[in-house]
Amino acid sequence: MSEKEIIKHPATKEEFNELISGNKPVLVDFFATWCGPCKMMEPILDDMVKNYKNINKIEIVKANTDVLREVALDFGVMSLPTFMFFKDGKPVEKYIGMRSQADLEDKLNELVN
DSSP states (O other): OOHHHHEEOOOSHHHHHHHHTSSSOEEEEEEOTTOHHHHHHHHHHHHHHHHOTTGGGOEEEEEETTTSHHHHHHTTOOSSSEEEEEETTEEEEEEESOOOHHHHHHHHHHHHO
16 A cells, blocks of 8 residues: 555545544644645655554544644644544544654554554
8 A cells, every 4th residue: 555545635624524533543644735844744654654563553644734724723733733643533642743753653552552
């Protein structure tokens, strides 16, 4: 499976809600195309797709805040990038700003196990 197939890019609030309400834990990357730190996180997410041992047990969603403004407001996203972790459709953790791959994977491991 390619990065494009693993990382989901919802275009509507309905698509977003469907993605976060599945059976798997979800990592959502709230980003904007004009955000420098967001661009710096892209290789980290790409590397996770290739190397994270539990990649088949999670979902990764990139939510463009310019497209999904209402979703970002609903979840109180005020700074970019913001990473939110969802389990059973509910937010369980929020990280604001850049994070290491290890930080993201550690939290996902907690949610998978």
